[in-house]
Amino acid sequence: MNAPSFAPGPTGLKSELVDRLRALFGERLNLTEAIRAQHGASESHFATVLPDAVVFPQSTEEVVALVKACVAHDTPIIPYGAGTSIEGNTTPVRGGVTVDLSQMDAILEVNAEDFDCTVQAGVRREQLNAHLRDVGLFFPIDPGANATIGGMASTRASGTNAVRYGTMREAILSLRVVTPDGRDIRTSRRARKSAAGYDLTRLMIGAEGTLGIITEVTLRLHGIPESILSAVCSFDTMAGAVDTVVQSIQLGIPLARVEILDDVQMRAVNAWSDLDYPETTTLFFEFHGSERYVQEQVETVSELATGNGGNAFQWAVLPEDRDRLWKARHQAYYAAVGLRKGCVGWPTDVCVPISRLAECILETKADLETASIPGPILGHVGDGNFHVVFVIDPNKPEEQAEAEALNHRLVRRALDMGGTCTGEHGIGLGKQDWLVEELGEAVETMRLIKRALDPNDLFNPGKIFSL
Structure with a gap:
């Protein structure tokens, strides 16, 4: 299902509003194209759409004044944090004023x-x-x-x-x-x-x-836990890795973190972060608690991993070693995009009940093996949430179409298993049709709430659903 279409901004601000905002914010009102483009871009594959202006408030009182001024001139308002969202959540589809809250950092x-x-x-x-x-x-x-x-x-x-x-x-x-x-x-x-x-x-x-x-x-x-221990374990098969996670959760082991990266993603991480992990499906673990409690968790998970085709754990005990390990995991998206020069990433985001996780990931992996575009798998599998990052050439419409077809089957698979189209990225622009598919008439209730609180549809319009 495609993102909704929209006309490129900006629409232009009324001179009276510009004068009012300049009086309120002075140099913290920015109309330059470079700053506007920065606030209209996305981490993902969505096209850049420029707001008409960017404002940098420093207090709640200033935000109140900004809202009253924009509402009086029927002008959209788009809140903006760090710009790290990847579903087009801050794209100003109707132009308007982007409210950059980065200076409210106390x-x-x-x-x-x-x-x-x-x-x-x-x-x-x-x-x-x-x-x-x-x-x-x-x-x-x-x-x-x-x-x-x-x-x-x-x-x-x-x-x-x-x-x-x-x-x-x-x-x-x-x-x-x-x-x-x-x-x-x-x-x-x-x-x-x-x-x-x-x-x-x-x-x-x-x-x-x-x-x-x-x-x-x-x-x-x-x-802060008394003891923190991180580990990496590679597996012979994807099924073995997923089964280890599911069995650990079912046994009630309080894993602090457990992340999965498939063979394609591990190849990307090694190249991007200059590492030498085995390029097979891998789990990244972290255990929190007292030293004795952590050791008990480690022993149990190690036994499960061994029984499921896992290899020896590689440990990270020192803070700098743990930081290096998790930095590699956190940069996995950029590592995936780096598999192909000049390409962009399209990260998906489904979540399913833990009992259906292995089935969902394995079916997805089989689907990806026939694709012509890379689609590394990674995710927070401890709560049933995982991602596929499609790496596509923005100049090739056929790759966009293939990614859309693969994503359609992925989301349909998750919904059929009682899951959701988004575990953590939100709806933004890209998943509005899937929201209706997932929740049905509940979306109309959301629209009623939106109309009651924002009857003129000025607060981040065009996101989550259309009115």
Whole structure:
């Protein structure tokens, strides 16, 4: 299913609005083509569409003023974090004003005794963990990219630690949001649970900026484990690797991370990161806990791996060795794109119940073996989520068509197994038809909510579904 079509921007701003924004933001209003192009591009295969302007607010109050000015002139508003989303989530399909929140990067409060903190939306994931290190806490959600916390909330991100620590849905206690009518609201308090009215926090998480602009986030934190141990294990077969993961989960082993990379992806990683791992299906593990508890986990998983055709574990104990290992994993997308010069990546994102994971991956792998374009497989298999990265030549329409056909079969396969078309990337532009296929009439309920909160369709229009 194709992304919806749209006319290229920009549409042009009214001079009265430009004057108003310049009065509010001065030099933090940017109209240059280079900055606009930067904010209209995507990490994936979507075409660049320029916004009419980019604004860099520094406070929630400034966002409120910006929203009121744009709404008064019927101008679309597109929230923007680090630009690492890959479903066209921040593409300004109707032009308008992109709101770059990167200068709202203050860590406002850390409550170490309560294991929570409050940050502005532009705080980066790595920045937060560097700040927390001295108090013995960390924020576990790790999508790979050094994304902003606000962007991660808006796309309901997860990542390599999700199998143990959950996703952004579980990590967020409260949000501060500017709504389409210019209200500055807090969705809840810091309490660990609440039954107070509608759950507005969860409504905004994953809404991709279509219902409000997130300006502050209150997060759950975790203690830094006493012992952290990472390992790499190659397997003779894809089935053996997947079975090891499924059996580990079914035995209740609290794996902190478990990532799968197939033979094609391992070849790409070795070339990109100058490594020498065996170029067969490989699992990347990480174990957290006390030294004794970690050792018990390792022994059990090692036995399972051996029984499923796994080879000897390669260990990473020192922090610098662990960082090197996970850096290679986090750069896997760029490594995959690097398999073909001048090409772009189209990363897919399905998630299935853990009991159907082996079946889904093996059927997908068999489908890819007949393809003319590379399609490395990687993913956070501990929670049933995996990706195929199609590496396509943007100048060859036949490769785009082939990728679309392969992706159609992949998503259909996942839905037929009770899964979803997106485990963590969101809907954006590319999966709108699949959302309807997956949830049916529930999408109309989403439209009703959108119309109620944003009747003029000015907040990130054209995303998730059409009105």
